[in-house]
Amino acid sequence: MHTFQKPVVPAVPHLWRLLEDRPQSILSRLTRALLSNTTESRVYDPLQAGHRLARRSAAWQAGTTALLALVFLLQGVPHALSALVGGASMLAGGAVAARLMVGGGVQAAAGVMIRWFAGAVVKWVLVLVVLGSGLLLWRLPPVPMLLGVIVSLAAQMLAMSRR
Numbered sequence: 001m002h003t004f005q006k007p008v009v010p011a012v013p014h015l016w017r018l019l020e021d022r023p024q025s026i027l028s029r030l031t032r033a034l035l036s037n038t039t040e041s042r043v044y045d046p047l048q049a050g051h052r053l054a055r056r057s058a059a060w061q062a063g064t065t066a067l068l069a070l071v072f073l074l075q076g077v078p079h080a081l082s083a084l085v086g087g088a089s090m091l092a093g094g095a096v097a098a099r100l101m102v103g104g105g106v107q108a109a110a111g112v113m114i115r116w117f118a119g120a121v122v123k124w125v126l127v128l129v130v131l132g133s134g135l136l137l138w139r140l141p142p143v144p145m146l147l148g149v150i151v152s153l154a155a156q157m158l159a160m161s162r163r
Contacts, residue, residue: 053160054098060159061091061152068151072144082140086148089130094156097123 065087072079101119104111127149134140 050102057156057159058091058094060155061087061094064151064155065091065148068144068148075144079141079144081138082134082142082144083148083151085130085134085138085140086145087152088148089127089134090149090152090156092130093123093126096126 065084068087069080069083072083097119099119100122101116104115107115131145131149134145135142
């Protein structure tokens with residue numbers, strides 16, 4: 001004949017309750033997360049933060065360049081186009097540099113430093129080529145073009161310094 005034995009209760013009954021409640025709370029949180037309509041993550045992702053910062057910086061650069069071009073439109077279309085070329089050269093240079101700087105994935109420190117240096121050099125070479133083309137080939141006025149570069153750089157610094 002088999003006798004019924006009482007289950008062994010741990011020495012600390014509160015610990016037993018914690019262990020019993022834990023799977024239920026995990027399941028309820030998981031169910032709530034799966035049924036919610038939000039797609040935002042509460043985990044900090046530095047890569048996503050960098051992408052958001054780059055998009056915000058590009059938007060500020062484009063906006064300030066467009067405003068400068070509107071101001072120079074009062075002096076004529078060539079002046080406005082010159083300001084657009086100056087700001088657009090910084091936008092294009094920044095996009096190419098960003099692709100070079102962070103496009104290599106996980107690498108050793110030396111490889112990362114080489115990519116960063118190459119990205120900065122390529123950015124400024126591209127900016128100088130576009131500015132030279134605007135001055136020599138298209139015969140655009142130099143002052144609005146230089147102001148487009150300066151305003152674009154200032155907007156980039158402001159966008160990156162704000163949270």
